[in-house]
Amino acid sequence: MLYQLEGSQAIAKAVVLCRPGVVCAYPITPQTHIVEGIGELIRSGDLSEGEFINVESEMAALSVAIGSQATGVRSYTATSSQGLLYMMEAVYNASGMELPIVMTLGNRTIGAPINIWNDHSDAMAARDAGWIMLFAETNQEALDLHIQAFKIAEKMLCPTMICVDGFILTHAYERVDIPFQEEVDEFLPPYVPNIYMDERNPIAVGAMVSPEYFMEVRYLAHRKQTDALEIISLVSDEFKRQFSRDSGGLLRKYHTDNAKTVVIAMGSVSGTIKDVVDELNASGEMFGVVSLVSYRPFPSAALRMVLKNVAKVIVVEKAFALGIGGFLSQEVELALKDIDVRVISVVAGIGGRSITRNLLKECFLKRTHEQITFLGLKEDIAAEKYTSLKLHYLGGMI
Amino acid sequence: MFQVRIHGRGGQGVVTAAETLSIAAFLENKHAQAFPSFGSERMGAPVLAFCRISDKEIRLREPILEPDALIVQDPTAIDLPRVFIDVVPGGFVLINSPVPLVYQQQNITMKCIDATRIAIEQIGRPIPNAVLLGGFSALTGVVKIDSVIEAIKTKFFGTIAEKNICAAKVAYEKIIEES
Numbered sequence: 140m141l142y143q144l145e146g147s148q149a150i151a152k153a154v155v156l157c158r159p160g161v162v163c164a165y166p167i168t169p170q171t172h173i174v175e176g177i178g179e180l181i182r183s184g185d186l187s188e189g190e191f192i193n194v195e196s197e198m199a200a201l202s203v204a205i206g207s208q209a210t211g212v213r214s215y216t217a218t219s220s221q222g223l224l225y226m227m228e229a230v231y232n233a234s235g236m237e238l239p240i241v242m243t244l245g246n247r248t249i250g251a252p253i254n255i256w257n258d259h260s261d262a263m264a265a266r267d268a269g270w271i272m273l274f275a276e277t278n279q280e281a282l283d284l285h286i287q288a289f290k291i292a293e294k295m296l297c298p299t300m301i302c303v304d305g306f307i308l309t310h311a312y313e314r315v316d317i318p319f320q321e322e323v324d325e326f327l328p329p330y331v332p333n334i335y336m337d338e339r340n341p342i343a344v345g346a347m348v349s350p351e352y353f354m355e356v357r358y359l360a361h362r363k364q365t366d367a368l369e370i371i372s373l374v375s376d377e378f379k380r381q382f383s384r385d386s387g388g389l390l391r392k393y394h395t396d397n398a399k400t401v402v403i404a405m406g407s408v409s410g411t412i413k414d415v416v417d418e419l420n421a422s423g424e425m426f427g428v429v430s431l432v433s434y435r436p437f438p439s440a441a442l443r444m445v446l447k448n449v450a451k452v453i454v455v456e457k458a459f460a461l462g463i464g465g466f467l468s469q470e471v472e473l474a475l476k477d478i479d480v481r482v483i484s485v486v487a488g489i490g491g492r493s494i495t496r497n498l499l500k501e502c503f504l505k506r507t508h509e510q511i512t513f514l515g516l517k518e519d520i521a522a523e524k525y526t527s528l529k530l531h532y533l534g535g536m537i
Numbered sequence: 538m539f540q541v542r543i544h545g546r547g548g549q550g551v552v553t554a555a556e557t558l559s560i561a562a563f564l565e566n567k568h569a570q571a572f573p574s575f576g577s578e579r580m581g582a583p584v585l586a587f588c589r590i591s592d593k594e595i596r597l598r599e600p601i602l603e604p605d606a607l608i609v610q611d612p613t614a615i616d617l618p619r620v621f622i623d624v625v626p627g628g629f630v631l632i633n634s635p636v637p638l639v640y641q642q643q644n645i646t647m648k649c650i651d652a653t654r655i656a657i658e659q660i661g662r663p664i665p666n667a668v669l670l671g672g673f674s675a676l677t678g679v680v681k682i683d684s685v686i687e688a689i690k691t692k693f694f695g696t697i698a699e700k701n702i703c704a705a706k707v708a709y710e711k712i713i714e715e716s
Contacts (some may be wrong), residue, residue: 143559143560143563143564143569145556277596306572306573307572307598310572311570311571311572311598312555312556312559312560312569312570312571312572313559313568313569313571314563314568314569407598408598410595410596410597410598411596411597411598411599413596414596414597493599494598494599495599495600495602496597496599
């Protein structure tokens with residue numbers, strides 16, 4: 140049924156429709172409305188078999204989810220930014236213990252300086268933690284991805300993170316189609332764990348592994364990531380068959396067939412990029428767009444297929460490695476290393492900086508590009524401050 | 538696409554106004570997207586909220602830079618002549634003001650309404666958002682007053698909803714009378 144809802148409320152409803160047995164989270168902007176929404180739905184009886192556990196920190200939130208999931212209960216949590224960093228030890232543990240927890244990450248940058256606004260720095264901090272990481276482009280997709288996430292996670296025995304742009308999606312009201320409980324139940328049957336902690340049949344979880352076997356454990360985790368590519372596609376196909384909606388999958392193509400230049404992005408900015416590309420193509424340009432849904436596992440082969448005849452790839456990315464450049468563009472470049480194509484990195488939206496059509500258009504039409512473009516950088520202020528910064532540390536050395 | 542930007546202060550229901558407007562448009566089977574200016578929702582601080590209304594799916598996520606309509610819930614929160622420049626030709630400006638404000642701005646339809654007074658009389662609190670949505674419906678015709686009323690019912694409940702609906706109707710009728 141169609142509703143006009145805040146993204147966070149849509150996600151809250153999706154999570155409750157998936158009937159988690161345990162939800163535990165600690166509030167942090169911009170994730171707060173999601174867990175408040177779930178809390179209210181549980182209190183009003185929408186989740187009769189579920190329990191909301193209040194905890195004192197993010198570290199506790201994911202640790203409780205690990206505990207409940209290990210006893211065979213479908214478990215969910217959500218966080219953002221510094222909250223993810225605070226639980227990071229548990230983030231690695233969840234994947235290492237093969238616990239199919241689902242977590243929403245309301246993407247927000249990382250301080251200091253403190254900033255509550257959106258970029259993908261938080262997600263990038265967890266990019267090698269062994270989780271499946273899927274990025275939503277719209278609130279509809281955010282909702283759909285949560286329903287798919289439990290299925291993917293439980294099939295793969297791999298925790299799954301749904302990345303949703305903080306404020307831009309979490310706080311945006313837009314039209315969402317919320318499925319009925321029976322439909323979700325049909326798509327996502329009750330969680331039946333193969334192995335779980337049970338006092339009548341004791342097992343140990345997370346036991347120490349010595350150098351004789353640790354590398355094999357990591358190798359298997361590596362293979363699991365690449366195998367997840369297929370499952371993510373299959374679950375998306377199954378979702379489409381049942382709900383008649385294209386959501387999820389590895390990546391989505393937009394006018395890529397005859398494109399000379401393809402723009403790649405993750406999350407909500409893909410929408411703005413598609414509007415820009417439509418405008419440019421109407422004046423005779425040949426641009427296409429790839430919205431990357433699955434960042435982990437990284438769909439290298441699928442990208443190669445789409446981009447094999449393209450002359451230029453522009454990666455619009457909301458996080459970068461200081462002194463090196465964008466994470467996403469490095470990985471795109473690696474995926475395309477056997478193909479003769481130029482990969483250009485455009486770092487955009489850092490700490491909530493607006494990504495406007497005009498800035499994107501100007502950038503896309505450039506004939507020559509810097510190694511990294513910082514979209515909308517206030518060059519005068521940056522240059523002035525850089526001069527004084529340099530004087531400061533060079534002065535210190537003398 | 539019709540783009541609305543709402544200016545005011547934290548505590549005046551600026552974000553709620555944008556959300557309610559998006560619900561009103563949704564009830565008319567239109568696509569609508571409402572979002573706040575992200576994170577500055579503190580009491581008294583200048584706050585911005587946006588609403589896009591369209592017959593097609595809205596993919597654009599940039600802030601609204603060239604609004605078709607401005608709703609100014611608190612004219613002291615912004616530099617009015619400067620934000621006027623952003624409004625597209627043929628656009629609308631609705632200002633909450635006890636006295637008529639005069640600006641030389643060609644090709645823009647401007648109206649002032651004492652929304653705070655109407656809110657105090659009808660709701661008992663100086664929160665002008667619903668009042669201005671009623672006025673917006675009359676001024677622009679982008680959404681029907683009935684849709685605004687239905688939208689208010691989804692955001693407020695009981696007597697608060699009733700009072701806000703009355704307040705919105707008062708503003709609607711006042712603007713209709715004046716035009």
